[in-house]
Amino acid sequence: MSAVPLLKVNDVSKFYGSRIGCRNVSFDLFPGEVLAIVGESGSGKTTLLSCLSTRLMPTSGIVEYHMRDGQYRDLARMGEAERRFLMRTDWGFVHQNPADGLRMTVSAGANVGERLMAVGDRHYGNIRAAASDWLERVEIGIDRIDDQPRAFSGGMRQRLQIARNLVTNPRLVFMDEPTGGLDVSVQARLLDLVRGLVHDLGLAAIIVTHDLAVARLLSHRMMVMKDGAVIEQGLTDRVLDDPREPYTQLLVSSILQV
């Protein structure tokens, strides 16, 4: 069990003018840990995710990342170039809408290969081999490697986006509603895939979802947000089986049983 956190989040708040995006959020994320952030629309989940992943600058608070050289770096104090490099290599970001994370008019193979080129790989044969390997891992037929994601179904696009993010062996992946908008059988396949990959690669992940079943299946730990604040957190099983806060009890009791 690793003793030092990968990400240290200390008292992060984000205000949009006088409106609260998220406030006073603190937690540590350890290597290999999967954290789910749940809550209804407008509760601040996505704002928090954006603050953590440097897509938004927090109004106050500090987010520190444990770099591969063993040093902690304050993300807000990093240069733009360095931050972009981190996002392309050590991190992944899986968007709800694959079109936001993919280049829709270049081939599937190039979508995966591009991230490898970003880390300095220049050998065409190696890049193509890595791309085919990853397409296979996310269950996309090799015969589709030269097709553009425009020609893919929603589920395939999402799997391609995951391959594109994981090809550089990131240590931390952010996911924003990764299964939103997919029908249930496609969702099951994606969940199984994500679960396997997270486990095999020892990834740390922060997953924003409003679907408690997704959180139960994928996450170790869970934070429940309401009105921008974290109102309850703990082991995923504990939060779902023994919710303490009124809002968490309402959420859990609102799950539809099949």
Added chain:
Amino acid sequence: MATPLVVSEVAKSFTMHLRDGIRLPVVANVTFSVKAGECVVLGGPSGVGKSSILKMLYGNYGVDEGQILMEHDGKLVNLATAEPRTVLEVRRATLGYVSQFLRVVPRVSALDIVAEPLQARGVAIEDARARAAELLSKLNLPTALWSLPPATFSGGEQQRVNIARGFITDHKILLLDEPTASLDAKNRAVVVEMIAEKKAKGTALIGIFHDEEVRDAVADRILDVSAFSPRKAAA
């Protein structure tokens, strides 16, 4: 050898915020310990808090007061206050649980569900699957089902997958929540035998068994949970 599990003055209540915040006390002053190789059966009528105690021991339920001490990795861990990642580490290496119902994962085969806890402890997938196959045949689960996800299995079939998954590792502490509830006589006997093997290997077991025959066969001691009733404690 240290006592694997010591429970001391544990109390638990639920606050139902959706029903005007009424507070339901469940148990209070729960105190007991389980020795290595011992099987303690939680007894008492339905609703007295047996399952709640098991869930607190596993960390699914929070604990209001008291300590749950387990020997994990040569150290004493208080599960009542442990961090989530410590709880998960204890579950991986020390604490097993056979729940009443199987929580199925879409698309994962019965064999892999059973093999998973061994894999999580670093055993190679082929070896873990071989051990899983051994257990599933011992529990008479038809071979044709092994490669299927158990979502469509019958209650008894799911329960056997669950039992195999719980018994595959050599965890020092094993919690059993009615593992034989939906099994026929032949498979009940298999489970009784498997529990006896665990005891012989020095596992500490805590279980709930409504079936008297099974209970008498496995229990070293029956702990009457009604003694921990909070109403009694208040009186």
